[in-house]
Amino acid sequence: MASIDNESIIKSVPQKGFFGHPRGLFTLFFTEFWERFSYYGMRAILLYYLYTETVNGGLGFDKGTAVAIMSIYGSLVYMSGIIGGWLADRLFGTANTVFYGGILIMFGHIVLAFPGSATAFFISMALIIIGTGLLKPNVSSVVGDLYTKEDPRRDSGFSIFVMGINLGALIAPLIVGTLGQEYSYHLGFGTAAVGMLLGLIVFALTRKKNLGLAGSNVPNPLSKKAALGTGIGLIIVIIAAIIAIQTGILNIERFINLVSILGILIPIAYFIVMFTSKKATKTEKSRLAAYIPLFIAAMMFWAIQEQGATILALYADERTKLSLGGLELQSSWFQSLNPLFVVIFAPIYAWLWMKLGKRQPSTPVKFAIGIILAGLSFVIMIFPAMQGKDALVSPLWLVLSFLLVVLGEMCVSPVGLSVTTKLAPAAFSAQTMSLWFLTNASAQAINAKVSVFFGKVSDSAYFGTIGLVSIILGGILLLLSPVIKRAMKGVL
Template sequence: MSVVDKQKIVSSVPQKGFFGHPKGLFTLFFTEFWERFSYYGMRAILVFYMYYEVSKGGLGIDEKTALSIVSIYGSLVYMSGIIGGWLADRIFGTSKAVFYGGILIMLGHIALAMPGGLPMFFVSMVLIVIGTGLLKPNVSAMVGDIYSEKDDRRDAGFSIFYMGINLGAFISPLLTGAVMDYSFHLGFAFAAVGMFFGLLVYLFTKKKSLGLAGTYIANPLSPAEKKKVYLIIGGAALLLGIVLVVTIPTGLLTIQSFIALVGILGFLIPTLYFVFMYRSPKTTEVERSRVLAFIPLFLASVMFWSIQEQGATILANFADKRTQLDVAGIHLSPAWFQSLNPLFIILLAPVFAWLWVKLGERQPTIPQKFSLGLLFAGLSFLIILLPAYFGGANSLVHPIWLVLSYLIVVIGELCLSPVGLSAATKLAPAAFSAQTMSLWFLSNAAAQGLNAQIVKFYHKETEMLYFGVIGVIAILLSIILFLATPLIQRQMKGVR
């Protein structure tokens, strides 16, 4: 898109209207608020719905399989963002991508809200994965569209938008967790209603508040290219249908083999990305050095998110099976603990933003911040060892231990996650700036693909070993990364 086009978009958006920011920020803030409300509300109770007995309203899936499926689901959500970004850039623009994605997400939650057993469950997962892939990356891209590149409000606007994400993620588990003992389907219905509200906000305010934002197709396909792409998509869909028809009845494609396949793709796709960028003639010598520097940061991110994302699987299971849920006359829902992560981010993000500004040139380098993120992630797992060590594997632990674990991993997240987003933009080759951002998000996909395999080793008898081994590995990797900082810093060629 040309500079003229960008300025034309900015000029079409009312520049005053939401806390001194462009009016379109209101639309995007509440669209994303409701989308995250629906996503995290559903995810907070999903694993319980899967492994609770049918008599308790669940699906009765084996516990280890349920933990793996939730991890694979998260991995596919992040992978699908690549497809959603490509479709928006080449075919229908970000505005339509957000709207279509919201509809698919809502339909997915409606499918979960209907008592249709496993078939309806898998239909809902497909709809939500595709819908989130369309909506999630493109609504963020539209926030960038409503500001000019030199607008000093830009970073603050993204901070406000990020707050909307975490507000939705904080509120929804409290609501769906409160009703899950009564009916899982009612909780999923709340998630569907949340996405419906998001669509209403988007549909009825975008015309006056967003102007031309999202209506442009950044790199449209030519008519000949469209024909070719549609043929490829149609052929791929037909081939996929044939593969499913052949492999499912013969037992070649099972839940376990699918989990293994997604886990492999989680690492294969980013590996191909790195090789392609490094070998591309469009990548300069300095940029190749920076691509190499990005690899250890990517791997550190995989390890960090592997621990952080277990808040919706292993720690959720720990809250349900190993935590004392009746405290001071109050019965706690195990789903409520998943509100802790966004709550701590809301409280601590301003503190970290102030800290980095205060330290200025004295603040840690990017690799050092990553090593700190890994260190705190490892400590968050080791803290869970203490109640089992002192009280035994059969006793219920006080919920304060889970609260501390979530707090410590959030400290690590604030050292690594925002810094990783910034590093991806700084280390990206000029010809692959957008794809490098997609690559950064694939570290989460790889992490959850890895989780789908390692969560199988968690059970009551191996609890201390599980948390201990993963926690120690993370801490050892943080030390290695810290010691390798000078080498990585040289490869970054001036980026700090």
């Protein structure tokens, strides 16, 4: 298939129709809104479903295993994005890959919507992991196709798109969480499936008219021979996995260990390949070296942030007063705090960096501030822990913890995306962006091993140790920031 140039794509997209933006932004905004509604709605009740006793509608896993499964699930979601990007580049194009991913996600939620065994649960997780890997990285790429690189609306368009992500994530725990915890987990999962169905309907009905050729390009198509070989290889892997599961060679504990190891080895392999490549210049390798401490800092940040859906979710369910000012709360509602604070503070941070201009902190300093704030979000949980394990604490402690980690997230997440594009070697630009998303995958792979200590040690020891490690790492990064900045070779 001949490559489609950017000019042809832009001409095929109606350039007005959604708040002054290309009409295709409407399609992608609501597709991602409903996909995030389904994802975060399901995730808000998934942990509770895993460890609730079977007689009460759950799967009856012990809590340590349930938390580890959640962490591994999150890790695999981010790892699968590598597969999604490859399939879009080599086979389907980004728009088709988004649609196929949405279908897999919907079927994954449908499987969860019906009472079933642990086997059915793992099938549903496989569908959702693969589907999210297909959809998540590619829908953002299609947004980029709507604009020329010089279009002044481009950054604003991405900001509107990100708002759709966070609005979906904000309302999902309130709706799906309430249905799941008040009535039935399967009703909640079914609602998540409906959300993804709505996203697919929006995409299918408006794609042709609104997106034009956006997302249709296959820049590096596979030959028929290579496609056949890839298909055969995939079938062999699936058969091997089924045999390993059926014979007991691959059980839950070994799978968790395998993913945890891969979470460390895959990024190391990425760095080694880029450092040893002759395609990377001396300057690019210096920038890549500067990227390593930022990568480690990001891993530390996500290791804390992602525990909001596991350890803090468990804390909300078992050790928090679920009432405030006469309002009865659901433990799943706390999962709406992160996107709520993102919606509030993202514009403020964007304004602040613009206001400071050249006086704003360097990227290493921003990362240091981010992981120090993340560490503080755990350190402050020492104070409610002092009341003892049997005492129910005020929900405001969790609100404060989520607030601090989001303040840190504003210094790490958008800044990390931006600096990754700047520090990436030209020959490895796409791979380096995949490496950025692996910061989250690696963090959650590590969490699968670390989070098992929650409940085995005191809450003060758990939150305090992880929080202090993050603060100390932030302090080290501050001290090293001049060295890192020099190695970045002019990148701010």
